[in-house]
Amino acid sequence: xxxxxxxxxxxxxxxxxxxxxxxxxxxxxxxxxxxxxxxxxxxxxxxxxxxxxxxxxxxxxxxxxxxxxxxxxxxxxxxxxxxxxxxxxxxxxxxxxxxxxxxxxxxxxxxxxxxxxxxxxxxxxxxxxxxxxxxxxxxxxxxxxxxxxxxxxxxxxxxxx
Numbered sequence: 600x601x602x603x604x605x606x607x608x609x610x611x612x613x614x615x616x617x618x619x620x621x622x623x624x625x626x627x628x629x630x631x632x633x634x635x636x637x638x639x640x641x642x643x644x645x646x647x648x649x650x651x652x653x654x655x656x657x658x659x660x661x662x663x664x665x666x667x668x669x670x671x672x673x674x675x676x677x678x679x680x681x682x683x684x685x686x687x688x689x690x691x692x693x694x695x696x697x698x699x700x701x702x703x704x705x706x707x708x709x710x711x712x713x714x715x716x717x718x719x720x721x722x723x724x725x726x727x728x729x730x731x732x733x734x735x736x737x738x739x740x741x742x743x744x745x746x747x748x749x750x751x752x753x754x755x756x757x758x759x760x
Contacts, residue, residue: 628658629692641717643754699735
């Protein structure tokens, strides 16, 4: 059976958060967590939070669990108790025009190993000619990762919670 296609819809403001962080650290990788919810055809990302890595390099970013949990907790504390918004995945940048690496796939599979819902990975890659950042993504569930289609746009009514 062919796995269903995963679509990651990213709110323009969430994508702006990612590209702003990417531009600030344009020569180093940076990253963080994705916030949103799941809907019938995939994942909706309403916001992103940067989780700095003091040891980041041009070719490596490590999202530390304790730091990410702290940033996530602070963000969720600002929301009403009934909010559907929660952790839906990870993001990081590649200063070079390269999509998700083998290491990225391996880490996403590990994170998703015991999950029954999809989680997303968005890699923001910089085009060396234009300097613009473009997204590539993966979704993973139960230790299996697959390429995801990313669409930066507001949610449609059927994607809203």
